[in-house]
Amino acid sequence: MKAFSYERARSPQQAAAVVAANPEARFIAGGTNLIDLMKLQIEAPRHLVDVQDLDLHRIEAKEDGGLRIGALVSNTALATDERIRRDYGAVARAIMAGASGQLRNKATTAGNLLQRTRCPYFYDTAQRCNKRAPGSGCAAIEGFSRGLGVIGTSEHCIATYPGDMAVALRLFETVVETVDAEGAVRMIPLAEFHRLPGTTPERDTVLEQGEFITAVHLGPPPEGRQFYQKVRDRASYAFALVSVAALLRPDGTGRVAFGGVAPRPWRVEEAEELLPQGARAVTDRAFRDARPTAGNAFKLPLATRTLAYVMAQAKG
Amino acid sequence: MMKFDRPAERNPIDDQTVVGQPTSRIDGALKTTGQARYAYEQHDVVPDQTYGYLVGAGIARGRIRAIDSRAARDLPGVIEVITWENAGDVTYPGGGTPDYLAGPEIQHYHQAVALVVAESFEAARDGAFLLEISYDRAPGRYALPSLAEGDWPAPDEAREGLEPVDSDTVGDFEAAFAAAPVRIEQRYQTSHESHAMMEPHATIAHWADGRLTLWTATQMVGWAQRSLARLFGIEKSDVRVIAPYVGGGFGAKLAIQSDAVLAAMAARKVGRPVKVALTRPMVMNNTTHRSATLQRVRLGAERDGRLTAIAHQGISGNLAEGRHEPAVSQTKLLYAGANRLTAMHMAILDLPKASDMRAPGEAPGLMALEVAMDELAEALGMDPVELRIRNDTQSDPADPERPFSERHLVECLRTGAERFGWSERSTTPGTRRDGDWLLGMGMAAGYRDNLVRQSAARIRLEQDGSLTVETDMTDIGTGSYTILAQTAAEMLGVPLGRVAVRLGDSDFPLSVGSGGQWGANNATAGLYAACVRLRAMICEMLQMPEAEAQFADGAVTGAGRRVELAELVRDEAISAEDRIEYGDLDETHQQATFAAHFVEAAVNAWTGEVRLRRMLSVCDAGRILNPKTARSQVIGSMTMGIGSALMEELAVDAGAGFFVNHDLAGYEVPVHADLPEQEVIFLDHPDAFSSPMKAKGVGELGLCGVGAAIANALYNATGIRLREYPLTLDGMLERLPPLAPPGP
Ligand SMILES: Cc1cc2nc3c(=O)[nH]c(=O)nc-3n(C[C@H](O)[C@H](O)[C@H](O)COP(=O)(O)OP(=O)(O)OC[C@H]3O[C@@H](n4cnc5c(N)ncnc54)[C@H](O)[C@@H]3O)c2cc1C
């Protein structure tokens, strides 16, 4: 961890201005991801703007029937909120399937969206990694890639977005609200929020330096039963090998997003249209352009079978 | 010295008023309240402590070209950067142990290349990241050989990079195997494993007047003292090792590691105490691990199930001159059978050093042998429990004149089958279901040798009539404090609460230490010897015939007198020290421990996820000195067995040559949600051949066979036979019930 200076934000715009003006500055919310990365000098900010005092801890009803979730609402608070549990059950279940109780108490909604990949080479500073050290290469492609991405990847990076909550959020009309140094508000659909790596895997999202997340908006609750099925090698406290978030209606239509497979929550609308034809039709389409490694090709049949499991539960 | 060369007769331990009782740990409250100080927490034992942060090599093989430490040295707070160029004289052991501080040659990934010493941990760590180290890479070998089907090196055959290390034959295996009416031939693979004990390696080192003192995390105080003396070329008496509390080891702390050596080197160099703890990402490549194995098992049997031919061959990896993982050793002794072959090869690998981990040999070996037995039972159409009973032996199969001292494996099997409800197991795999889950039961036998080794202790009768026990024995979370207190209390007739136990200090008598499941039996036997001596001294003081003396309720009674122990002590405490040594009873008799493990598993028919539902282990391990601490050893072992079977694997990057998933996010060990109902039953059969305590080891037995029982349960649940550990869902997906409508 490099020595850093520290201040507490007074307003979202002020925080944004400080971080925008200093490329070596970062926001810190719960700190559960950022501090780990700082200890290993994967991130080495020289200035931290602690945003925890900002008034962004509320979940508010919106006129359209949706919800506005403050950026600092903790994962625990979000997963236990009555409205979330009733109308957005997949989100509650996704959060509860992640991390541990202690971490969820500390982790925030915005921080969760921005958690970085769990690629093991990203975590070892002696290894080549384009995401951590742009241009150094990618050690994972030829290496141990069991947990890494099968689709949306590039020859520069095959890492996944590891989180759970964002996968479930993809089922709804979810929009990320940000503010910049000038106070300009931007509404970014979650579908466009996480970037595919292409030639610049060092950028995980479309956020600009200093752009500050103030809230996450959920559209009105849709019809249908909701599911979040997370598959992993141990029963708890592990990232997903594959996860499936699904919204399934009695007529066999619905929405599906996959986690653990791509640099962002993976939802393909054209694939969802095939839901009435069964799980395999959906995953064949959703993963049509998949480029797995020998070590992670099992994620494709696993995604199919996990979706089939969810669809069977919807019927049963 | 007490020589144990005849089977134990009746002695005060047999009373079992204190020994054998399920006493809670006497050190428990110190741990739960944070008062037990582990090595890194000894903040106040010596002033002026500095912090060392270890830097590991970023390549697996090659040479250091240069280390530029200028930026690190300029960092405020940094005191010194220790590298091979300035570390001062040391003599490394060699012989398969890589140098604790590399240079210029690099022998494995994360081998230490520098230690940054600073006034604070943060400065040391920051300094570490400022080092600029350049290397010349060299190619290396990082994977066990891939052998084509039908190809396996003959027992004594050497191949490039593959050395025969141990082989043993009885009768004529090949002929018997060819003639056997029922045969099984299979290969199995176990993975590289990390000990993953809770406390990482940690040391505070301090030099004064040419003497070295270390507060360190070690299982073996005596070994640590001897190793350090050799390294630094000083007398053993000039090294003091202090390790009162150790947060687990599982073999990782049998030998000293880089934390101890570099802390001592650095302390010598900077003239101040230096403390070093390895970070978790460093533990896995910098220190040791259990090697992966390839194993080949061939079993030939008569139609009634009697084994006529048993062959078990294995390959493990290690650095040149290192030791192999003796995965075939139990196969020499577990079952009857006239024709036998066991052989190990070692592949020379440039991975970090492989070394002992809980139940070295048996743990991976039984994960193959006991699955092969399950496969044989199926081929015979026989119940797996019955097959094992039919092949029980009461003597060493290679030498019928050499009986087992005590062997109650059959009772373990029968008791376990009965208590577990084994008869409800479906004999057709893949036919029991609970909704989305496929259910199955599996079992395996467990075997682990009992090792006897000399051990010494001191016991003092204090002025207030209380007792103090001193020995350099360690308690690595196992319960040594408690069973030693129980032993002293039993022998001298003093209440348990009046016994103080002081452990883990090289100034105390040399004990057997913790490892190889030898600690409990030998360390208590050493204390038994000291207690016998103290009793004799007391009798002599009182002129009381020893045969008549009764020690109970804090007093000695005999020859018509009763004397309170407290009254015996005048000015100075009465101190007795002694050592137990062993004759040849472990040669004339095979001493071992036995278990039967039973598992019920559920496998998700859609995803292949495994959830265990029940586990039972029945253990035959001599007298159980404390059923509570012993049970926790077995439960811990069963849990470790779940890890080996289902998730633990140090994944090798076969190009770069290192364990990639080197933290506890990537290297998954079981969490509570993975644990089912776990039950342990001890058959209490004291073994008079093992020691006056009539106890044997239990801390490793619990692991031996668990993985195979899980594998067999998965097979019974699914009909899918997995032979490569860990048994993760990727291996099952293609063979689970098909998705075609109406779904699985
Ligand atoms: C052991 C462990 C296991 C875990 N397991 C899981 C799991 O199974 N599933 C899962 O989904 N997650 C898991 N996590 C990740 C966890 O969910 C994240 O660490 C957490 O959500 C991050 O939130 P935070 O508030 O602590 O973020 P921080 O660490 O504070 O910040 C993370 C990043 O977000 C930026 N940031 C924070 N707030 C804002 C804002 N308002 N605007 C702009 N930028 C901002 C920070 O600058 C930083 O770059 C695990 C974490 C750990 C340590």
Ligand code: SF4
């Ligand atoms: S996959 Fe991405 S994160 Fe992993 S090593 Fe390659 S570039 Fe780095």
